[in-house]
Amino acid sequence: MRHNARMDDIVKQAMAKWPQVPACYGWLGLDARGRWYLRDEATQAAGPFPQSRGALITHEKLIAFIHRNYEPDEAGQWFFQNGPQRVFVELESAPLVWRVEDDFSVVAHTGRSATVRECVLDESGRLYLACDLETGQTLSADSEKWAAAPHSQPALPKSGRPPSFGIVHSLDILQAAQAVELGLWTPQELRQAELPARYGYVLSPLARHLGQTQACTTP
Structure with missing residues (x-):
């Protein structure tokens, strides 16, 4: 099985050694x-994300570790x-958050640079981008399945990689507006x-998982 090229070797080794560990x-x-949040049982019981957020993660090495080992499965659930x-992630808006540089280049919150393919504006004025992430990335087996699955989005680029979708960071809206004006x-x-x-x-993913579980247990 192939994985994200940025994924830590120790993570790949653990996956090979213990392939049946239940997802979280x-x-x-x-x-x-x-920003990443840890959500314990009390936080989850208090409500869904982001209404009940949990504890903000501030440890830089932990954040970097998460970023290197973050990707989607075949259903579009990011983990x-x-x-x-696998620790599946509850999303407030989108799986990626884009930062816009002074030259209008785009970088994901994970540190990966990207090329903009599409720009989307929702009914509340929030701006999103669908991008091709930097080259040199190897799709995991699940991401390859995602790329081959039918979606209502435009055709994939020749690289075969699924587009990476995210919201523009609120601090970069003025810079993004200039890109639109230009x-x-x-x-x-x-x-x-x-x-x-x-x-x-x-x-x-939690709501999806609970829905599937209830469907399986309903007589």
């Missing part, structure tokens, strides 16, 4: 500014591969509720 749901959240265990990006208007299906991501 609801314990990690990503907000619209690219952090923590050793042999004609570098042309926003298309879509409702926020349409975005997960169109761009193939799941906001709440």
Whole structure:
């Protein structure tokens, strides 16, 4: 099985050694500014993310570790591969948060540079970008399945990589507006509720998991 080329070797080794470790749901959240939150049982019981956020992660090495081992499965559920265990991520807005540089280049909150393919504006004025991430990345087997699966989005680029969708960081809206004014990006208007299906991501893997579990146990 192939994985994200940035994934730590120790993580790959743990996955090979313990391939049947159950996945974890609801314990990690990503907000619209690219910040990570740990969500214990009490936090989860208090409500869904982001209404009940949890503890903000500030440890720089832990954040970097999460970033290197963060990718989607075949259903568009994004997860952090923590050793042999997948920790699925609850999303406030989108799986990635884009920072816009002075030259209008784009970098994900994970540190990976990207090339803009599409620009989207929702009904609340939030701006999103669908991008091709930097080259030199190897798709995991699940990401390859995602790329081959039918979605309502435009065709994939020749690289075969699925587009990476994210929201523009609120601190960079003025810079993004300049890119639009200069004609570098042309926003298309879509409702926020349409975005997960169109761009193939799941906001709440926990809710999806619970729904599937209930469906399986209903007589």
